[in-house]
Amino acid sequence: MLAAMKSRRSDPDPPHASPTPPASEDSDIALGAVLDFMRALWAVDHGLQTASKRMEQTLGVTGPQRLVVRIVGRQPGISAGHLAEIMHVHPSTLTGILGRLEKGGFIQRRSDPGDRRRALFTLTARGRALDKARAETVEARVRRALVRLPDDRVGATREVLTTLVEELAKPR
Amino acid sequence: MLAAMKSRRSDPDPPHASPTPPASEDSDIALGAVLDFMRALWAVDHGLQTASKRMEQTLGVTGPQRLVVRIVGRQPGISAGHLAEIMHVHPSTLTGILGRLEKGGFIQRRSDPGDRRRALFTLTARGRALDKARAETVEARVRRALVRLPDDRVGATREVLTTLVEELAKPR
């Protein structure tokens, strides 16, 4: 939603836009603006998940799963913990993702010889093929979107997204 | 639209301004521009879901649930189908969301007198309170992030996100 459908919006902004309720802070900033941004964010969230599911049908892996494959492809022998840190997910979440990738034959698990608590991962032949695949991926769609846009805006977006993640991740 | 945001900032671009993102922070994975952007996107996705779960603890509703409340607040008497269309979700997905909101006493269901297949929704007193709530919401965190950023970057981000959603939503 959001501007994506500005062409034919069946809706929003009835007569009375937000009553400007007791905003705890920045009482004068346009609530509609932030809300509009929120809808853009949720739209991206939903778009990612939908594209992810679609990719699962065609390639056999979801978005997060492929992201793991791409990272492992770049850093063979990476540990589960390091992977969790890079992806900002809880280690227990990664357990499931890694399990499905292993079961699907995309990655191989081995024990760190120097520290046997650690699980290290590398790609299998099938994983390497997936690592190289470009068609029908979520990444392919993102790439198509990015090439339509000026570099400086994409760079600015990355910066904004990073700040957003920081704020969303703050405790409390 | 978001231009109303004050652009006072306390941090003039950290060491790693990003011409072509070198995967700053965490470890230097340097996965390439697009992949690095992908990682940022998934991080936002993850951040939204985590913040959503946190809000569920404090306010009793998740992000998508609150979005429904906000929309119903603006369009009292909206139908389930219309809601699904606006939010770009499958009607069966909405069934669950609406069921939880109804069970929580945030919305009230009624039958369309003119077409009894339709379910129409309005907010309860509790729903109206939630509609106005600003503290402890995902939205509050997003707002805190946005005020730290220059207007032009936030605007660029909105544009990029819109293009992204378009591309992700394409059939093919």
Place this chain on the structure above:
DNA sequence: CCCATGTCAGTATCACTGAAATAA
């Protein structure tokens, strides 16, 4: 009979918490 609206059943990923097992 046919189409529309919405729910239900079944399945899957992701995400968390908290506890446990294993190793350092």
Place this chain on the structure above:
DNA sequence: CTTATTTCAGTGGTACTGACATGG
């Protein structure tokens, strides 16, 4: 013994597909 790494068990929300009941 204490800490670190990872897994496991349990819970819940989102999202889909496909089938179904109901109403127009």
